[in-house]
Amino acid sequence: MVETKQWKEVKGPLSISLGITALVWLLLFVVVILDPTGHHAGSNELDQAASSTQTLPVTGNAQGPLQGAKGAVKSSGYTPERPRTVPFDFSYAKGSDDLPLDRPPLAKIASEVEPEQIHIALAGEGAMYISWATGNASVVEGLPRIVSRHTLASVVVYGNESGWYDGVASGEATAYVQTYPDFSYISGTFHHVRLTGLQPNASYYFKCGDPGVAMSRELRFATPQPPGPAAFPQRIGVIADLGQTHNSSATLQHLIQSQPPVVLLVGDLTYADNYFTNGTLRPPMTPPKAYQETYQPRWDAWGRFVEPLVPMMVVEGNHEVEADSAGKSFQAYNARYRVPHAESGSDSPLYYSFDLAGSHILMLGAYADWGEGSEQYRWLVADLAAYNRSRTPWLIATFHAPWYNTYIAHYKELECMRIALEPLLYEHGVDIIFAGHVHAYERCNRVYNYTVDPCGPIHVTIGDGGNIEKLYTDWVDQPPSNCPLPGTAACPTLQEGSFCPAQQPPWSAYREPSFGHGILELASTTEATWTWHKNQDSVAVASDTVKIRRNLQCTNQQERRR
Numbered sequence: 001m002v003e004t005k006q007w008k009e010v011k012g013p014l015s016i017s018l019g020i021t022a023l024v025w026l027l028l029f030v031v032v033i034l035d036p037t038g039h040h041a042g043s044n045e046l047d048q049a050a051s052s053t054q055t056l057p058v059t060g061n062a063q064g065p066l067q068g069a070k071g072a073v074k075s076s077g078y079t080p081e082r083p084r085t086v087p088f089d090f091s092y093a094k095g096s097d098d099l100p101l102d103r104p105p106l107a108k109i110a111s112e113v114e115p116e117q118i119h120i121a122l123a124g125e126g127a128m129y130i131s132w133a134t135g136n137a138s139v140v141e142g143l144p145r146i147v148s149r150h151t152l153a154s155v156v157v158y159g160n161e162s163g164w165y166d167g168v169a170s171g172e173a174t175a176y177v178q179t180y181p182d183f184s185y186i187s188g189t190f191h192h193v194r195l196t197g198l199q200p201n202a203s204y205y206f207k208c209g210d211p212g213v214a215m216s217r218e219l220r221f222a223t224p225q226p227p228g229p230a231a232f233p234q235r236i237g238v239i240a241d242l243g244q245t246h247n248s249s250a251t252l253q254h255l256i257q258s259q260p261p262v263v264l265l266v267g268d269l270t271y272a273d274n275y276f277t278n279g280t281l282r283p284p285m286t287p288p289k290a291y292q293e294t295y296q297p298r299w300d301a302w303g304r305f306v307e308p309l310v311p312m313m314v315v316e317g318n319h320e321v322e323a324d325s326a327g328k329s330f331q332a333y334n335a336r337y338r339v340p341h342a343e344s345g346s347d348s349p350l351y352y353s354f355d356l357a358g359s360h361i362l363m364l365g366a367y368a369d370w371g372e373g374s375e376q377y378r379w380l381v382a383d384l385a386a387y388n389r390s391r392t393p394w395l396i397a398t399f400h401a402p403w404y405n406t407y408i409a410h411y412k413e414l415e416c417m418r419i420a421l422e423p424l425l426y427e428h429g430v431d432i433i434f435a436g437h438v439h440a441y442e443r444c445n446r447v448y449n450y451t452v453d454p455c456g457p458i459h460v461t462i463g464d465g466g467n468i469e470k471l472y473t474d475w476v477d478q479p480p481s482n483c484p485l486p487g488t489a490a491c492p493t494l495q496e497g498s499f500c501p502a503q504q505p506p507w508s509a510y511r512e513p514s515f516g517h518g519i520l521e522l523a524s525t526t527e528a529t530w531t532w533h534k535n536q537d538s539v540a541v542a543s544d545t546v547k548i549r550r551n552l553q554c555t556n557q558q559e560r561r562r
């Protein structure tokens with residue numbers, strides 16, 4: 001029997017409950033009256049981030065190298081959830097094959113000059129990127145001699161009324177060649193137009209293409225509310241490791257039913273690198289080569305598969321690296337999508353940030369250099385120094401591979417990144433961290449350096465988009481002999497003298513191997529709800545729901561005076 005609701009409010013006898021409620025409101029009244037900032041700091045004292053039926057002792061078990069992160073004062077009253085595991089229901093398949101390339105929605109229907117693979121992305125306040133593809137991509141034998149063939153214009157016409165376009169903007173076009181000794185790929189053309197001066201909270205209708213040749217059908221997007229401390233509520237969809245299988249399709253359908261106005265896709269988009277260059281599937285144990293074989297038409301298929309959706313903000317995963325035999329990496333990812341990296345002061349599309357309503361969202365690059373002294377590290381320090389909590393109270397981070405993971409797959413794979421960046425994110429009071437990579441679901445209690453910490457972020461692994469590599473169903477602690485050898489890890493840190501926990505650790509609140517998607521709803525400056533919808537359920541049934549309250553008792557969560 002699979003549990004369907006994993007979050008329960010603490011409930012006591014009615015009289016006690018009413019008494020506590022009255023006391024809460026009295027305290028809230030006093031705090032609101034006395035607090036000129038308007039923040040209800042006292043509310044977190046009484047109703048912490050997650051409620052559960054039992055209280056666990058908070059164990060200080062960290063023996064890792066992180067010490068002395070600045071800015072946090074431990075608050076009392078945080079109640080972590082009791083760790084829970086829902087094993088895989090083997091009445092379901094662990095995964096499915098990719099959808100066929102020659103059938104909708106993956107097959108190419110547009111002519112050579114008609115726009116397809118249309119993609120929308122936020123591009124800074126009052127701005128939106130519209131991207132699309134034209135031309136016929138091709139796979140050719142050997143090394144290609146060409147190719148740049150940007151003959152079509154990149155134009156978007158747009159307006160607030162259907163069929164009436166009083167705005168026009170033009171942009172740029174690009175293409176790439178993925179080079180291999182046997183079969184190389186010559187891309188079509190990718191067009192990118194940045195619309196600026198858009199009104200907030202407004203609907204826009206648009207067509208894209210070359211006005212003298214061919215334009216797309218009419219599509220629509222909605223702009224978000226302007227960033228600010230009153231910009232609530234705001235819903236955000238979160239997916240990762242999507243791929244293009246039957247399970248991926250179910251995830252997309254459920255995501256669409258959830259109707260998030262914006263989606264974060266936390267890496268691993270197409271899984272085109274699971275194929276040989278001739279398009280045949282590569283068995284998992286195929287010995288690696290000096291370059292990464294891929295079948296790039298799977299990128300084109302995936303572009304059709306996810307079109308059209310709401311603005312989708314991507315960040316790279318390991319499946320986007322795709323180093324070809326000429327030594328070029330991230331070619332498909334960089335050519336096909338635009339992200340607001342320049343708008344956020346980053347010199348690389350592999351890491352950037354943006355504001356969305358009452359949140360500041362860090363899209364960090366797990367596959368760009370993140371070490372101290374790196375460009376990304378310098379950018380992150382500057383971005384966090386400029387972060388204005390009074391404007392966007394929620395601080396959210398994403399990167400592809402999780403730091404907190406109890407599954408065998410990818411266990412402590414990015415431990416070096418955690419050691420390098422966790423103190424910085426903790427110091428600045430990141431509220432929630434989303435990751436993918438592990439093809440399953442896991443949600444953590446507030447944690448820092450492997451210790452439940454009332455001032456630490458909540459980590460969520462949601463690498464369960466449905467890709468061809470299928471679900472991961474096994475944990476390092478069930479049984480403990482599952483624990484991999486520390487020698488395989490780049491940074492083999494220990495907790496309580498062990499590389500793996502002997503049982504589900506206190507920081508792991510809930511774990512279950514199922515495909516699905518998540519919805520984060522920011523309700524106010526301090527309150528949010530996170531819901532995980534697994535594909536086996538109807539969308540109306542939330543498989544895991546947790547209320548999140550920012551802990552204003554923590555100095556790292558408080559506004560910094562400038």
Ligand SMILES: [Fe+2]
Nearest residue numbers: 268317318437
């Ligand atoms: Fe991954």
